[in-house]
Amino acid sequence: MTRLGVVIGLEVHAQLTTRTKLFCGCPVAFGGEPNTRVCPVCLGLPGALPVANREALRLAVRLSQAVGAKVHHVSQWARKNYFYPDLPKGYQISQYQRPLSSSGYLRVEPEGEPPRTIGIDRIHLEEDAGKSMHGSLGDETVSGIDFNRCGVALVEIVSAPVLRTPQEAYLYLERLRAVLRATGVSEADMQTGSLRCDANVSVHREGEPWGRRVEVKNVNSFRFVRRALAFEIDRQRATVARGGEVEHESRLWDEQRCETRPMRGKEELHDYRYFPEPDLPALVVSETLMAEAAHELPELPHARRDRLVRDSGLSVPDAHRLSSEPDLAEYFEQVVRVSRRPREAASWVLTELLGELNRRGLGIDQSPVSGEQLGELIQLVAANTISGKIAKRALALACETGRSPAEIVEQHGWRQISDQRLIEHICREIVEAHPEQVMAYRRGKSGLLGYFVSRVMARTSGQANPALVSQMLTRLLEGCSGGTGRE
Ligand SMILES: [Zn+2]
Known part of the structure; x- marks a missing residue:
């Protein structure tokens, strides 16, 4: 049978720890009453203009430095166009052809194997979308939209497609989370959604070109990263082994059923029609900002x-x-x-x-x-x-x-008893109370020492100094300190 190689790349979104959103002054917080942290800019009302958040830039530069990425002096905002109810502008402001930084790396250390350096292709800034919520109101099923998260600052960290196993992907993600937290760039918590992960997975026959990649979306729990990837790799391998073709598609990880399934319709494979954002100037990283970020690096x-x-x-x-x-x-x-x-x-x-x-x-x-x-x-x-x-x-x-x-x-008076005379007194009492065991000990059953030690320890509620007790008991039992007086 032909062996099949696996290629995995991760796209990780991390929410930045800025107090306000990426292009407006609305506060950032988790949860809360829907649509209470919104303004004309993040609601995409006509005529409202974005202003880039300097703190977000500073954090993204700090992260780039932490993973050894090259920060570009000038980068560019870009519009990523798609229609979705939780995206009021009809586009997301992101970065495309000219990202903030590129060519970083993280080291992973799979157990029993030499460490591997995993490349980071790019790091860029972008704004988050809102959230659709589905529920019921009386007898009716309703859907609502909460725009509180709309416009919150994210960094996207795109790994090179060089991860080979679900375990490597897990270790990479774990390392990335540690860096995000240590640098204070993000709380990087999957449970609250401040860290999110999509994975690109493909299999190929060794020596042949890579297969079609499948994007596994929504791998939003550390526990399931390995499972979701293992499932998807098995699924693709089985398809190839049957002589079938893996389709280029987006699939959703379903935690309940522990499987990936196709997302509804092919429209999920977007053509985003990126173009440079006309409402914002080029993003310039000054030498001062670089120096500040480097100085803050823990x-x-x-x-x-x-x-x-x-x-x-x-x-x-x-x-x-x-x-x-x-x-x-x-x-x-x-x-x-x-x-x-x-x-x-x-x-x-x-x-x-x-x-x-x-x-x-x-x-x-x-x-x-x-x-x-x-x-x-x-x-x-x-x-x-x-x-x-x-x-x-x-x-x-x-x-x-x-x-x-x-x-x-x-x-509680739990200090250890190290008083020689007190220990001797208790040891004597114990030895005298067990003449048969003393005889047996003296006939050669030296293992009985433990029996006496445990009795002394029990008597002192575990507080006697064990080394002193054992020393004292040995002396008494060997009979060189006057014995028990009953011989
Ligand atoms: Zn706003």
Whole structure:
């Protein structure tokens, strides 16, 4: 059988974090009463003229710099013409032949394979459309349109068609999301629609030209990216294997049925009749703006990850997880500033803290325990003031009550018992209470030490210093400290 190659390209739309829309002063917010954030410009009323939002340009330049793209000194707005009820002007202002920037890249690292550099063909600015809403009013089925989103600033990031597997596409998208968030360019949240993804997929016999591409629209959940692409690849492979031809079309990913299906009618394959936007001057990026954007560029996720591996000795997976979310990374760095123990901090943040937060449905930005407080807790463990087990209990209680873990340890008297005389006293009691086990131990069943240790720990509610207990018990059981007095 001929092997079939796969080519995937992603077109990602990210909503910029500007306070106002791309060409007017209407505020940007999620949700809210329909049609309350509109004006003549974003409603496309006759005679209204657009004015480009400088902040949107600044953010798009910052993103371009973050992915190493070449920002063009002069680019051009273009009209993308199509008719749709949620598009009042009958066209969308976008960029076409002269995008803001081109030739960027992102690095992805599929597990067990060498890293790959994925090219970004272009990044351009464009305005969003409104939203059609369908529902019922009394007995009637009605459709309404909400123009609040109309004119909101987006960047479109178009990857080169070089992704080969659904997993690579997923990793690319994950990396892009991390960069968008770290740079503050976009909240990049698929759930609220501030990150949206369309995929172009085609299969071809190896050594032959690429097949017809199918545009899979609406892949709007991270969980389904891989599934939607895998479905579409299988579908196209099966068609080719049957001797059929893949049609050039747009298909919609249906999350409920886990399949892609053709969009109604062929009119979805638009001829957009692009032409330069006559209402706006050329988009000029000055040297000053370039310098400002570069100055605002924070440490990027991959650079931070490499630093955490190099300077803090973290494992690559831990560093990757911590650096892909800016809030999580900031939290972690705060824990390290206090505890000065990066490896312990990584484990406490990624396993214990995130576990507690997940159970409560909280994000890292809502953590009841601050990075500083978790740092203090880690210090207490490192200084042997409390055991790891007690520390976990204190963390859980802190997440529940919102009180500081160190305070909880103090209040409950959970400090570890390291008082030699007290430990000796308790150990003696335990040994004396179990003469048969003592005999068995002395006859050679040395494994019984654990039996005694666990009894001492139970008696002290887990607070005795385990190393001291074991030392003391060994001494008593070996009989070199006066024995039990019952021999
Ligand atoms: Zn407006």
